[in-house]
Amino acid sequence: MAKDKILRLILGDQLNENHSWFQKPDKAVTYVMMEIRQETDYVKHHVQKVVAFFAAMRAFAEKLRAKDHALIYLPLDDPNNQQTIAGNINRLLKEKHFNHFAYLLPDEYRLDIELQKMVKTLPVSWDAVDTEHFLTRRQDFKDFFDGKKRYLMESFYRQMRKKHDILMDGDKPLGGRWNFDVENRRRYDGRVPIPKPKLFHNDVRKLHQMIEKGGVKTFGDIDPGHLIWPVNRSQARALLNAFLKDGLKEFGTYQDAMTTQSWSLFHARISFALNTKMLHPLEVIEAAIRTWEKEKRTIKIQQIEGFVRQILGWREYMRGIYWALMPRLGCMNYFNHRAPLPDYYWTADTKMQCMRAAIGQSLEHAYAHHIQRLMVTGNFALLAGVHPDQVDEWYLGVYIDAIQWVELPNTRAMSQWADGGLVATKPYVSSANYINKMSDYCRQCAYDRQRPHGEAACPFNSLFWNFFNRHHQKLEKNPRIGMMYRTWYRKDPKEQKRILKQAETYKKNLNRL
Numbered sequence: 001m002a003k004d005k006i007l008r009l010i011l012g013d014q015l016n017e018n019h020s021w022f023q024k025p026d027k028a029v030t031y032v033m034m035e036i037r038q039e040t041d042y043v044k045h046h047v048q049k050v051v052a053f054f055a056a057m058r059a060f061a062e063k064l065r066a067k068d069h070a071l072i073y074l075p076l077d078d079p080n081n082q083q084t085i086a087g088n089i090n091r092l093l094k095e096k097h098f099n100h101f102a103y104l105l106p107d108e109y110r111l112d113i114e115l116q117k118m119v120k121t122l123p124v125s126w127d128a129v130d131t132e133h134f135l136t137r138r139q140d141f142k143d144f145f146d147g148k149k150r151y152l153m154e155s156f157y158r159q160m161r162k163k164h165d166i167l168m169d170g171d172k173p174l175g176g177r178w179n180f181d182v183e184n185r186r187r188y189d190g191r192v193p194i195p196k197p198k199l200f201h202n203d204v205r206k207l208h209q210m211i212e213k214g215g216v217k218t219f220g221d222i223d224p225g226h227l228i229w230p231v232n233r234s235q236a237r238a239l240l241n242a243f244l245k246d247g248l249k250e251f252g253t254y255q256d257a258m259t260t261q262s263w264s265l266f267h268a269r270i271s272f273a274l275n276t277k278m279l280h281p282l283e284v285i286e287a288a289i290r291t292w293e294k295e296k297r298t299i300k301i302q303q304i305e306g307f308v309r310q311i312l313g314w315r316e317y318m319r320g321i322y323w324a325l326m327p328r329l330g331c332m333n334y335f336n337h338r339a340p341l342p343d344y345y346w347t348a349d350t351k352m353q354c355m356r357a358a359i360g361q362s363l364e365h366a367y368a369h370h371i372q373r374l375m376v377t378g379n380f381a382l383l384a385g386v387h388p389d390q391v392d393e394w395y396l397g398v399y400i401d402a403i404q405w406v407e408l409p410n411t412r413a414m415s416q417w418a419d420g421g422l423v424a425t426k427p428y429v430s431s432a433n434y435i436n437k438m439s440d441y442c443r444q445c446a447y448d449r450q451r452p453h454g455e456a457a458c459p460f461n462s463l464f465w466n467f468f469n470r471h472h473q474k475l476e477k478n479p480r481i482g483m484m485y486r487t488w489y490r491k492d493p494k495e496q497k498r499i500l501k502q503a504e505t506y507k508k509n510l511n512r513l
Ligand SMILES: Cc1cc2nc3c(=O)[nH]c(=O)nc-3n(C[C@H](O)[C@H](O)[C@H](O)COP(=O)(O)OP(=O)(O)OC[C@H]3O[C@@H](n4cnc5c(N)ncnc54)[C@H](O)[C@@H]3O)c2cc1C
Pocket: 266, 267, 268, 269, 270, 271, 272, 274, 275, 310, 311, 314, 315, 316, 318, 368, 369, 370, 371, 373, 374, 378, 395, 396, 399, 401, 402, 403, 406, 407, 408, 410, 411, 414, 415
């Protein structure tokens, strides 16, 4: 049958204006976009996340219409909206007599399976095409690591640099090294001022009212007259440019720094724009390299390499991990952790200053930077033995950029080591030492960072030793951790007992810390 009436589905994180689908209008094609309860309700989301996604989808729909594409947009409160993808697609195919259906490959396993199942039941022909966003295909990663025990990011990253000829000098890395981490990752020392984050003032009051009226369950704060996140491509570009102007020159240096003086330091805050595909990763990398080439006097190679590593390395690598390990990854729990997530993850009401700061800004802005996610909230959940399902649920809900393909490998594998070390060679855990080294939190805390037990002892300290002690069978032989066990075993047994007793007390009273 001739495909002369085609329905094409665009999901909320597929806002790639430069996709070949959208290059010129086609009379045979109608696009459909939908705001559905299926997506607002699969996890409890931060309110800014729901609103930002819908606002960006609406702006994208407007853009397509302005370019003369035919488009059906189903708002959440449309009485004809069936609130599921399958419900809406089946209704439209029938009512509007489409004779072909097409979709862009979803990045989430859940939706991938759902669409694969759905198309098999459709009364029309169908096809699925690539989103033209990532720099690797789902399968590439599996092929690259075929037969290897561990998926090492460093080897993947080097191969990506070569393949895309990024920061290369022939077949050698520019600057003579692949990695400049030793020069990076300093505590914030006030040497240069922290740039003011570029914020938008999008008026999303109507959208916010709609989701409230519809009874969508959300959490977190919002000022609906002034949504700070970019909701269209020109805002996304403006955010990127602000970072290139103000953030890039210190990006690597303070990448792991944390301070109460700023919630975003020198970070780009472009993850929402990237994950919705308003920005393309190569466009970001190329723009950053152009800036560096023009300003080599002020931007050192370690800054640009550090930034490129995040996008070309970590982001693509995490996506590869996701597709290589799904659906297994979603159930992994190597340490058999069972504790519930403490209540303060939802309120920031805790005496631990580091946790209060990281959770507080997550609730306020739907954002925390990487090291806060990894070494504060993630570290604490792992030390406290929280069930990875609950950790995942929180991370998937709270962040503006949280989509499962990137949230899950970062949370379950990297941060909770629930994969037993396929991704990270050792668990990312620390006592107060690391947090104090990288932040000013401990100075303002009710707890004493130096005490492992006793009055006001920092909970991270005793929980840290408790973690290694309780998992010694699983970790002791790991060559990267051996040193930690030697230190632990050298401690006076009475001191060990006091530390473990303190940890037990804290674990029994997790909600009161
Ligand atoms: C427990 C945990 C959960 C996370 N959940 C998410 C998530 O749901 N969505 C998400 O996009 N990122 C997630 N990350 C990765 C990272 O923290 C965020 O991408 C980053 O904080 C976004 O802020 P930014 O744009 O200011 O990043 P910058 O620090 O400015 O980095 C630039 C870009 O690099 C990419 N990037 C950096 N690190 C990573 C990484 N580890 N994985 C993937 N991309 C990376 C992002 O696209 C980011 O926008 C998580 C990390 C941890 C430890």
